[in-house]
Amino acid sequence: MGVTESPLVACHDCDLLQREPMLPEGGVARCRRCGAILSRNHPRSSERALAFGLGALLLFLIANLFPIVGLSLGGDFVQTSLLGAARAMYRHDMRLVAALVLATTFVAPLAQLLALLYLLLPACLGRRPPRARLVFRGLTLVQPWGMLEVFVLGILVSLVKLAHLASVVPGVALWSFGGLMLLMAATSASFDARDLWTRLEAAR
Amino acid sequence: MKGPASAARWHLATCHGCGLLSRTGAGQAARCPRCGTPLHARKPDSIARTWAFIVAAAILYVPANLLPIMETSSLFGAQQDTIMSGVVYLWVSGSWHLALVVFVASILVPMAKLIALVILALSVQSRARWQPLQRTRLYRLVELVGRWSMLDIYVVTLLVALVQLEALATIRPGSGALAFGAVVVLTMFAAMSFDPRLIWDVLERDDG
Numbered sequence: 353m354g355v356t357e358s359p360l361v362a363c364h365d366c367d368l369l370q371r372e373p374m375l376p377e378g379g380v381a382r383c384r385r386c387g388a389i390l391s392r393n394h395p396r397s398s399e400r401a402l403a404f405g406l407g408a409l410l411l412f413l414i415a416n417l418f419p420i421v422g423l424s425l426g427g428d429f430v431q432t433s434l435l436g437a438a439r440a441m442y443r444h445d446m447r448l449v450a451a452l453v454l455a456t457t458f459v460a461p462l463a464q465l466l467a468l469l470y471l472l473l474p475a476c477l478g479r480r481p482p483r484a485r486l487v488f489r490g491l492t493l494v495q496p497w498g499m500l501e502v503f504v505l506g507i508l509v510s511l512v513k514l515a516h517l518a519s520v521v522p523g524v525a526l527w528s529f530g531g532l533m534l535l536m537a538a539t540s541a542s543f544d545a546r547d548l549w550t551r552l553e554a555a556r
Numbered sequence: 557m558k559g560p561a562s563a564a565r566w567h568l569a570t571c572h573g574c575g576l577l578s579r580t581g582a583g584q585a586a587r588c589p590r591c592g593t594p595l596h597a598r599k600p601d602s603i604a605r606t607w608a609f610i611v612a613a614a615i616l617y618v619p620a621n622l623l624p625i626m627e628t629s630s631l632f633g634a635q636q637d638t639i640m641s642g643v644v645y646l647w648v649s650g651s652w653h654l655a656l657v658v659f660v661a662s663i664l665v666p667m668a669k670l671i672a673l674v675i676l677a678l679s680v681q682s683r684a685r686w687q688p689l690q691r692t693r694l695y696r697l698v699e700l701v702g703r704w705s706m707l708d709i710y711v712v713t714l715l716v717a718l719v720q721l722e723a724l725a726t727i728r729p730g731s732g733a734l735a736f737g738a739v740v741v742l743t744m745f746a747a748m749s750f751d752p753r754l755i756w757d758v759l760e761r762d763d764g
């Protein structure tokens with residue numbers, strides 16, 4: 353082993369203990385046994401995640417305030433927002449399905465965004481928010497359950513099915529959900545938990 | 557240091573939350589000193605939990621595919637749709653590319669996911685030594701694609717909310733939707749319970 357010792361890390365997929373290589377800017381370190389990503393060195397990852405997260409929160413509000421799509425046939429016009437769609441399922445005695453839809457497209461993404469902003473905003477200003485550990489724990493628990501990208505594909509499939517039936521009127525929220533999906537992906541891709549904790553530690 | 561060495565052998569564990577490597581004591585209630593996430597050298601009761609979720613998901617997989625996920629009543633009478641008949645409808649009406657997407661997300665992915673989890677759980681239980689790298693990749697794939705099965709749940713939800721045209725047709729959700737949602741959630745829990753590090757532990761012991 354070399355004399356200049358970089359810190360030890362263990363792979364989260366295969367548990368191999370190894371030295372973390374020194375990374376150039378934008379570099380990615382992979383486990384030498386199973387290829388899992390060990391760490392990334394993206395400059396200012398927290399600032400970028402914060403910027404994308406703020407944009408995502410704005411789009412989240414728009415996406416949920418306006419109807420996603422409307423359907424018109426003769427004199428009839430029906431339109432729905434995400435919350436309205438979940439409510440329709442609830443009224444049809446599908447309470448668990450309504451709860452599942454609400455949890456994966458509304459509660460989880462919103463909680464994820466709020467937790468991220470709660471941690472990132474002070475971290476980028478060199479402060480440590482109270483109860484950072486608790487909020488971070490909530491963030492890691494809620495993360496796998498946000499499924500906005502699947503919901504957007506669901507909207508597209510529904511549009512095709514509905515187009516056979518009546519004329520479809522795309523709503524403001526349709527585009528907002530598309531943009532929200534991209535911003536959420538950018539937020540998750542930029543977010544680096546190690547960078548966040550390095551900053552939170554330094555702020556103490 | 558000879559051969560590969562796992563962190564667990566040195567009584568070290570990586571935190572799932574922040575990636576910090578820290579010492580695990582004998583106690584079960586160890587927490588990451590930096591972010592407070594509970595530390596486990598290996599996920600607790602990984603294989604038993606994975607099996608429980610696999611079995612529950614496999615049982616519900618049957619009603620999820622046989623029961624109707626929605627019922628359409630129109631001027632021409634009532635029609636019940638299962639997941640499969642929804643795919644067939646898209647195919648026949650000319651949207652074959654969407655039919656393919658829905659087929660992969662709703663039928664292929666849940667089945668492939670269950671089979672993959674069974675293979676992973678069995679291989680770890682039998683202390684298999686074959687293809688650890690491929691099996692780890694299989695696990696990553698299972699984690700990645702599982703969520704896409706929610707597609708049909710969203711489609712049904714949107715159709716139920718929108719197709720309430722008295723003059724033409726109304727759509728009601730069917731009980732298959734409930735079973736299908738349960739299958740997606742249960743397979744996600746199964747994947748979360750499985751610990752890919754168990755695949756490598758067998759190799760570890762022989763090298764030591």
Ligand SMILES: [Zn+2]
Pocket residue numbers: 363364365366367368383384385386387388
């Ligand atoms: Zn690895």
